[in-house]
Amino acid sequence: QKRIRVPHLQKMKETGEKWAMLTAYDMYAAEIFDEAGIPCLLVGDSAGNNVYGFETTVPVTVDHLVPLCRAVTSAAKHAMVVADLPFGSYQASPQQALATATRFMKEGMAHAVKLEGGMAMVPEVELLVRAGIPVMGHIGFTPQSEHVLGGYRVQGRGAGADRLLEDAIALQEAGCFAVVMEMVPAPAAKRVTEALRIPTVGIGAGPDCDAQVLVWQDMAGLRGGRAPRFVKKYLDMRTDLGNAARAYAGEVASGAFPAAEHSFEE
Ligand code: KIV
Ligand code: NA
Known part of the structure; x- marks a missing residue:
């Protein structure tokens, strides 16, 4: 199987085949998810709170993400790798967005980029797409704006549902190949999914994306x-990994590790 590209994801929208996307920030995760058949990997700015130990995604920089992206693309044979544009690296102008996205495509070896925002991001999306860079949108709850949104809150309730749909359509018309919807009511996400030609990718957006x-x-x-x-x-890795570390330390303390089979002879 060759590299997954925009038309593959578009085809799945048309045939109604649902697909799963995961974040990845390093080689092994990329390799494992790629082998598991995950068609699309996101080098998210969620690296802020899942790799770098920050409380939010706001402090994440392009320099933080580019090396991770390069590692993920190097390890993933089939998946399409999408790089998140970090806060402050694209909102100033379409030119800034293009310069940043270009770094991700060249140095990060990404296949596409993702940016947060709806109608306000139309000029940025248009320039990137014109330059040949596939763009994934991201609307609803947008973590980079959490200080304006007042924390992790569901977006698109009530009259917000119309605004969500307008944003989604604006991104589609600007040339996005897909749109992430984060923390929006399931019925609002369903309405957007039915209205769009391009795929919607939900996180906390119900079963109809x-x-x-x-x-x-x-x-x-x-x-x-x-x-x-x-x-x-789907796994309790924190418990399992903690138990493995305790077992290892216990065997080092008791002398059970390393055994003869882990040791070299003269
Ligand atoms: O950074 C991230 O992981 C994301 C996804 C949750 C959509 O933006
Ligand atoms: Na993100």
């Missing part, structure tokens, strides 16, 4: 504390 995306450390149960409502844990 064309695709779903999750942060892999959430899905694998690596993260501590309470996960958001939209997360499903």
Whole structure:
């Protein structure tokens, strides 16, 4: 199988085949998800709170993400790799967006970029697409604006549903190949999905989106504390990895590790 590209994702919208997207920030995650047949990997700015230890995505820079993106693309043979444009790296002008996206395509070896915002981002999206860069939109709750939105809150309730649809259509008309909808009521997401020609990718947006995306450390149960409502844990990696570390340390303390089979003879 060759590299997944925009037309493959578009085809799945038309045939009604739903697909899954995961974040990836390093080689092994990319390799494993690629082998599992995940068609699209996101080098998210969620690296801020899943790799770099920040509280939000706001402090994430292009320099933080470009090397991760390069690692993911190098390891993923089939998946389409989408790079998130970090806060402050594209909102100043279409020219700034193009310069940043170009770095991700060249140095990061990304296949597409993602940016947050609806109608306001139309000029940026148009220039990137004209330059040959596939763009994924991101509307609803947009973490880079969380200080304006007042924290992690559901967007697109009530009259917000019309605004969500207008944003989604504006992004589609500007040339986006897909749109992420984050934390919006399921009926609003369904309405957008039915209205758009391009795929919608939901996270906390109900079952009717064309695709779903999750942060892999959430899905694998690596993260501590309470996960958001939209997360499903398919693994309890935090417990398993902690137990493995304790077992290893215990065997080092007792002398059980390393055994003869781990040691070299004269
Ligand atoms: O950064 C990220 O992981 C994202 C997804 C949750 C859509 O933007
Ligand atoms: Na993001």
